[in-house]
Every structure is written in C-alpha cells, then in structure tokens.
Amino acid sequence: MMTMPGTLLAALREKPPLVQCITNYVAMNIAANVMLAAGASPAMVHAVEESGEFASIAGALTVNIGTLSPDWFAGMKLAVIAAHEKRIPWVLDPVAHFATSFRRNAVAELLGLRPTIIRANASEIIALAGGASAGQGVDSRDPVEQAEAAALALAQQHDAIVAVTGAVDFVTDGRQSLRIAGGSPLMPKVTALGCALTCLVGAFAATAPREPLAATVAALACFGVAGEAAAQGAEGPGSFAWRFLDALAALDPASLDAKAKVVPA
Ligand SMILES: Nc1ncnc2c1ncn2[C@@H]1O[C@H](COP(=O)(O)OP(=O)(O)OP(=O)(O)O)[C@@H](O)[C@H]1O
Ligand SMILES: Cc1ncsc1CCO
Ligand SMILES: [Mg+2]
Numbered sequence: 001m002m003t004m005p006g007t008l009l010a011a012l013r014e015k016p017p018l019v020q021c022i023t024n025y026v027a028m029n030i031a032a033n034v035m036l037a038a039g040a041s042p043a044m045v046h047a048v049e050e051s052g053e054f055a056s057i058a059g060a061l062t063v064n065i066g067t068l069s070p071d072w073f074a075g076m077k078l079a080v081i082a083a084h085e086k087r088i089p090w091v092l093d094p095v096a097h098f099a100t101s102f103r104r105n106a107v108a109e110l111l112g113l114r115p116t117i118i119r120a121n122a123s124e125i126i127a128l129a130g131g132a133s134a135g136q137g138v139d140s141r142d143p144v145e146q147a148e149a150a151a152l153a154l155a156q157q158h159d160a161i162v163a164v165t166g167a168v169d170f171v172t173d174g175r176q177s178l179r180i181a182g183g184s185p186l187m188p189k190v191t192a193l194g195c196a197l198t199c200l201v202g203a204f205a206a207t208a209p210r211e212p213l214a215a216t217v218a219a220l221a222c223f224g225v226a227g228e229a230a231a232q233g234a235e236g237p238g239s240f241a242w243r244f245l246d247a248l249a250a251l252d253p254a255s256l257d258a259k260a261k262v263v264p265a
Helices: 003-015 028-038 051-055 070-086 101-112 122-128 145-159 193-207 211-231 238-250 253-259
Strands: 018-022 041-044 060-064 090-093 117-121 161-165 169-172 177-183 261-264
Touching: 003 051, 003 193, 003 211, 003 253, 018 028, 018 051, 018 193, 028 041, 028 193, 028 238, 041 193, 051 070, 060 070, 060 193, 070 090, 070 101, 070 211, 090 101, 090 193, 117 122, 122 145, 122 161, 122 177, 145 161, 145 169, 161 193, 161 211, 169 211, 177 211, 193 211, 211 238, 211 253, 211 261
Parallel strands: 018 041, 018 060, 060 090, 090 117, 117 161
Antiparallel strands: 161 169, 169 177, 177 261
C-alpha cells in the first residue's frame, strides 16, 4: 500500500525538510514561495564552492537546467555526488534538454548520475526517451498521453520514478503507474510552476526517502488540488499565481486526500 498524500503532507509539515534546489533564475522566487507555502524549507544553493557541502546537510536535492551555464553545471555535479554519498534522493528537471547540444550533453551526463526521480513535461519526456517531440523551448507541445510509453521506458532504463506533467499527470516507477488529474489550464500560463513542482517533489522525497513513488504522487496531488482551488475566482495568470500560493498554504491533509484525483493507470 502506498502512503497517502495527506499522511505525507502532515509528516512534511511536522518536520519541514531542508531541500537544496538548484533551479533556474526564472524559477527561484516562485519555487521558494511554493516550498514555503507547502511547509518545506528551500535553499537555492548552486555555487561550486559550496554546492557539494550543502547537499550533505540537505534532506533532498533538486537539479533543473533551465538557465544552465558551465559554472552551474559544475555545481550541480558536485551536489549530486554528495547526495549519493549521503544517500539522499535527488530529482532531475531536464528543462528544454533537446534544444541545444549544451543542454543535451549536460542532461546525458546528469542521467548517468542516476536521478531518483525525473519530473518533466511531455515534450521533454518524449525526447528524453529518444522520440520525436514537438517541443522547441521550455513549454510542452505534446499531450501527456503521448509521453506515457516514453515515461515507462525511461523509468525502467534508469531505475527511476518518472513524472510527466500536463493536463493529467502520469507517474511511474516502471512497474506501477498512476494518473493525477486536477490543476488548471492557467498553470502553464504562470512561468516556472513546473520547476517549482520539481522542488516540491524533492521536499516530499526528503520526507519519504524510501517511498519515492508515493512522494512524487503526493507533490503532484498537492498541485492538482491547490491548482483547482486557485482557479476558482482567478481572473487570469496573475491572480491565479497568488491564489495558488494561498491555496497550497491552506491545504490540509484531510482535504488533500478527499480532493486528490489519483487513479491507477
Ligand atoms: N492543461 C492543464 N490543466 C491542468 N493542469 C495543468 C495543465 N498543464 C499543466 N498543468 C499542471 O501544471 C503543473 C506544471 O506542469 P507543466 O507540465 O506545465 O510543467 P513545465 O512545462 O515543466 O513548466 P515550467 O517549465 O514552466 O516550469 C503541474 O502540476 C501540471 O499538472
Ligand atoms: C522561461 C524559462 N526559460 C528558461 S527556464 C524558464 C522557466 C520555465 O521552465
Ligand atoms: Mg519545465
């Protein structure tokens, strides 16, 4: 039996996990706010001088290549190596990895460093498995259903949890798969909400390091339920963004379990 999202949310709030988030310049602020609203403790630490040292005190690490540079990439690798040494989970967000050879090479190297969880949109997942995606930049141009086979293959190949997000999310460990509905079409209209979700996946993985599949589902369920709540009364992406933070903060474990739309795939 998989631990319920509400149980994991209560555990996260009871003992807020310190999560090292190496994310991008666009995402840093909203991702930190999403983490705080949910009840986690984010730290955006990426410099080579400290990233490895910091990972050894964190409960989990998240790595996102959204605004990659050689220095940041070096910091990511040091943090990942330290995460392995400390046996803490790490989450990979391969933003637009298909767009340039710099990104392709970086993601190939990061994949070789064995992520615990991979979280990406459908275009990114299709391309990561070697398929032809319609993606060009950071936004998805493919439906999640078309990425499900790719997600399964990636999960088996890399022995990782793979989460594909979009209108209905798909999560798999290569054997067991689930779909998570909810959210709002306004979510892809607010920049870096996916990047923020990757950080929250890290927070739940820190809370439940032996249950990375349940942790991933819990994070996605929080986004589904809070996204649906925030969409009520939102006038557009701007008011949605602040309502979403408020909805995440207001989320309680019992209503998360009552409202989460999680079904076996
Ligand atoms: N059409 C939609 N309807 C409902 N929820 C959606 C929709 N599109 C995306 N979401 C939700 O938005 C969140 C972010 O997922 P998305 O796939 O947009 O990430 P992303 O493309 O990596 O975002 P970014 O790169 O801007 O950070 C997820 O919780 C997902 O379920
Ligand atoms: C817009 C954008 N550009 C690089 S990263 C990012 C945030 C969404 O992935
Ligand atoms: Mg993304």
